[in-house]
Amino acid sequence: MNEPLLSVNDLRTHFETSDGTVLAVDGVSFAVERGETVCLVGESGSGKTVACESITKLLPMPPGKLVGGRIDFDGRDLTDCSPGQLSDVRGKRIAHVFQNPQGALDPVYSVGAQLVEAIRLHRDVSKRAARERGIELLDRVGIPEAAVRFDEYPHEFSGGMKQRVVIAMALAAEPDLLIADEPTTALDVTTQASILDLLNDIKAERDMAILFVTHDLGVVAEMADRVVVMYAGKVMERGDVHDVFETPAHPYTQALLRCLPGRGERRETIGGGFPNPTDPPTGCRFHPRCPHAVEDCIGGEQPALEPANNNETHRAACVFYDEDHDTEVVQESAADRAAQPSEQSKQQTDGGHATEGGNR
Numbered sequence: 022m023n024e025p026l027l028s029v030n031d032l033r034t035h036f037e038t039s040d041g042t043v044l045a046v047d048g049v050s051f052a053v054e055r056g057e058t059v060c061l062v063g064e065s066g067s068g069k070t071v072a073c074e075s076i077t078k079l080l081p082m083p084p085g086k087l088v089g090g091r092i093d094f095d096g097r098d099l100t101d102c103s104p105g106q107l108s109d110v111r112g113k114r115i116a117h118v119f120q121n122p123q124g125a126l127d128p129v130y131s132v133g134a135q136l137v138e139a140i141r142l143h144r145d146v147s148k149r150a151a152r153e154r155g156i157e158l159l160d161r162v163g164i165p166e167a168a169v170r171f172d173e174y175p176h177e178f179s180g181g182m183k184q185r186v187v188i189a190m191a192l193a194a195e196p197d198l199l200i201a202d203e204p205t206t207a208l209d210v211t212t213q214a215s216i217l218d219l220l221n222d223i224k225a226e227r228d229m230a231i232l233f234v235t236h237d238l239g240v241v242a243e244m245a246d247r248v249v250v251m252y253a254g255k256v257m258e259r260g261d262v263h264d265v266f267e268t269p270a271h272p273y274t275q276a277l278l279r280c281l282p283g284r285g286e287r288r289e290t291i292g293g294g295f296p297n298p299t300d301p302p303t304g305c306r307f308h309p310r311c312p313h314a315v316e317d318c319i320g321g322e323q324p325a326l327e328p329a330n331n332n333e334t335h336r337a338a339c340v341f342y343d344e345d346h347d348t349e350v351v352q353e354s355a356a357d358r359a360a361q362p363s364e365q366s367k368q369q370t371d372g373g374h375a376t377e378g379g380n381r
């Protein structure tokens with residue numbers, strides 16, 4: 022079998038802060054194959070962005086520290102690269118698109134000048150050829166009258182159009198992997214849908230892989246081939262999108278899926294608070310919020326990712342999938358979930374309360 026394009030193994034990225042060590046990413050493993058979209062999902066603070074930033078060491082301040090693990094990209098260990106080797110990969114083979122397109126564009130230069138620079142950084146072409154390629158790219162990402170708008174400045178573009186420009190700049194390098202971190206969160210629903218369609222079309226045309234970060238499971242359903250569910254710096258579940266949506270194995274994934282709007286009369290929230298990232302619970306990090314938690318969930322380390330539903334590619338980090346426990350206790354199908362109100366919604370109806378997760 023071919024090696025995956027990207028393979029992240031036991032990645033640990035921590036931040037030293039005055040409150041203690043933030044275990045932002047704490048032993049995370051996943052892979053992205055060529056030409057596929059993998060979605061990283063989980064509540065705010067789960068470590069999705071830090072995991073992505075760790076891949077090309079674009080870590081924010083105060084300096085996050087990659088304290089362990091290995092990141093292999095196309096056969097090269099990125100954790101062991103010199104800054105020069107890393108800059109060959111960053112922006113060329115791996116491009117990033119972030120939530121806020123404003124931050125990615127320089128207000129002082131025209132969109133075209135920035136595109137030409139991005140193109141010439143990666144290709145030895147004349148200014149004229151770069152201009153032609155830039156107009157082609159703007160046209161490809163759905164900017165009307167691309168030749169005219171090429172010479173306009175970022176402030177002359179709407180939020181959705183700016184994000185299209187940023188995607189055009191990312192594509193200038195013809196990357197093998199696009200890391201898209203909540204690229205549509207700041208946009209209205211219609212613009213969001215058209216940008217997602219655009220990314221799907223480009224992926225199919227170019228056989229490009231996408232690592233897509235979102236907390237929106239509706240977006241996952243639109244985009245993902247495979248899903249990695251993160252919680253408090255750990256992977257709780259991963260698998261093919263159909264398996265994870267139809268038979269979610271980890272109680273955390275089941276709870277997240279109940280929060281999808283449109284399933285029942287009101288949008289649910291996951292009960293209990295999100296853990297303190299400097300002092301997360303022992304055992305399964307989700308155990309204080311888990312309706313199925315038993316003694317074995319409380320101590321030690323996060324359970325290993327074990328095959329769920331006898332499927333090697335669908336795995337869950339929950340004690341109920343080891344050989345000592347009865348898996349049926351936590352198994353739930355999409356049909357069961359749609360038919361039954363959850364424990365949390367019962368509590369809400371009974372006057373109990375549930376809180377949105379998130380620590381920022």
Ligand SMILES: Nc1ncnc2c1ncn2[C@@H]1O[C@H](COP(=O)(O)OP(=O)(O)OP(=O)(O)O)[C@@H](O)[C@H]1O
Nearest residue numbers: 036043045065066067068069070071081082083298
């Ligand atoms: N520069 C930093 N300094 C200290 N802690 C940080 C820093 N950046 C992120 N963190 C912490 O790392 C943890 C993971 O953050 P991260 O942004 O990766 O979460 P996320 O899942 O992407 O959330 P969101 O969906 O809100 O973007 C959080 O506890 C966050 O507060």
